[in-house]
Each structure stands twice: as structure tokens, then as C-alpha cells.
Amino acid sequence: RYNFEFFKTHFWSEAIEEYNQKPYMEFMHVASDFGLKYGLAGGVRDLRHNRGSILSFSGNRDRFRKRHKDILDVLVPHLHQALNRVSNIQKGMEKPLSVREREVMKWMMEGKTNWEISVILNISERTVKFHVQNIEQKLDAVNKAHAIALAMDRGLVI
Numbered sequence: 001r002y003n004f005e006f007f008k009t010h011f012w013s014e015a016i017e018e019y020n021q022k023p024y025m026e027f028m029h030v031a032s033d034f035g036l037k038y039g040l041a042g043g044v045r046d047l048r049h050n051r052g053s054i055l056s057f058s059g060n061r062d063r064f065r066k067r068h069k070d071i072l073d074v075l076v077p078h079l080h081q082a083l084n085r086v087s088n089i090q091k092g093m094e095k096p097l098s099v100r101e102r103e104v105m106k107w108m109m110e111g112k113t114n115w116e117i118s119v120i121l122n123i124s125e126r127t128v129k130f131h132v133q134n135i136e137q138k139l140d141a142v143n144k145a146h147a148i149a150l151a152m153d154r155g156l157v158i
Contacts, residue, residue: 002041003054009042009073011064035060042072044080046140053080077142081150084140095138097156104131105157109148 001024002015016028031037039058046052055076057064097105100121107117114132118125132144139154141147151157 003043004045004052007043007045007052009040009069009076011069012039012041012058015041031058032060038062038064040064040068040072042069042076044077044142046080046084053083055079077146078149081140081153097135097138097151101131101135101138102157104128105135105148105151108132108135108144109152109157 041056
């Protein structure tokens with residue numbers, strides 16, 4: 001429940017603090033009987049298709065640290081996309097990138113900021129942000145880096 005409400009990587013202890021009512025505590029008590037006492041979970045949601053993925057690691061000792069959380073933050077969006085591909089849920093992009101979105105994507109891949117792209121393409125920075133948001137939405141990406149990886153994977157830009 002915590003994950004689907006906040007969609008951020010978190011330690012189980014954070015979720016337990018948020019949801020400390022009886023049914024949730026009973027659930028965690030039963031889980032601890034099976035050695036699932038401490039954990040780390042991360043998830044991502046796909047707004048266009050109204051679904052999401054959760055990746056969770058657990059154990060009977062508290063071994064999870066911030067570095068594990070940081071790694072999971074990076075991995076989860078890519079694992080979500082891989083799960084979609086393997087399960088054939090995603091049949092491809094419904095809307096292709098426009099010519100301008102491809103131009104913006106090309107400069108994003110070069111590491112340019114929104115401001116730099118606006119100067120290069122002679123458009124406002126707000127317009128660049130608009131195109132970046134459209135790109136992320138069309139590719140079901142959670143951020144710019146994820147959009148670039150997906151575009152490269154799908155051969156959308158050279």
C-alpha cells in the first residue's frame with residue numbers, strides 16, 4: 001500500500017511507521033514468521049497504462065543501507081520496462097515521437113540542459129520542457145535519463 005501511494009524507494013520500516021494500524025501490523029507479524037522482517041522496496045507506475053511494478057528485497061536481519069536504496073532507485077524503472085517487454089504487455093508506442101521531439105531527444109542524449117537546447121533550437125526553455133514531458137510520457141519514462149535509454153533501446157534516435 002505504501003508503495004502504490006507514494007511510489008518511491010523505501011525501507012519497510014518507513015512503510016510500517018506510516019501504516020501502523022492493526023491489519024498491517026498483523027501482516028508484518030506473519031511475514032516475520034517466514035523470515036521477512038526487514039526490507040527495501042521500490043516501484044514505478046505507468047500512468048498511461050494504469051499499472052506499476054514493485055521490486056522488494058527482504059531478510060531476517062537489518063542489512064539494508066542508503067546505498068542499496070540508491071541502487072534500487074536506478075534499477076526499478078529499467079526492470080519495469082523489461083517486465084513489460086517480457087510479458088508482452090506493451091505492444092510498442094501508441095504515439096511516435098514528433099520531428100521536434102526527436103530533435104530535443106538528440107540534444108538530451110548529448111547531455112544538454114533544457115536551456116541549452118532552447119538556445120540551439122531557438123525556442124523557449126518552457127517549450128523544451130513541454131517536449132521533454134511529452135517524450136517521457138510517450139516512452140513511459142520516469143525521467144530524462146530513462147527516456148534516453150528507452151529511445152536508444154527502441155532505435156528511435158541515432
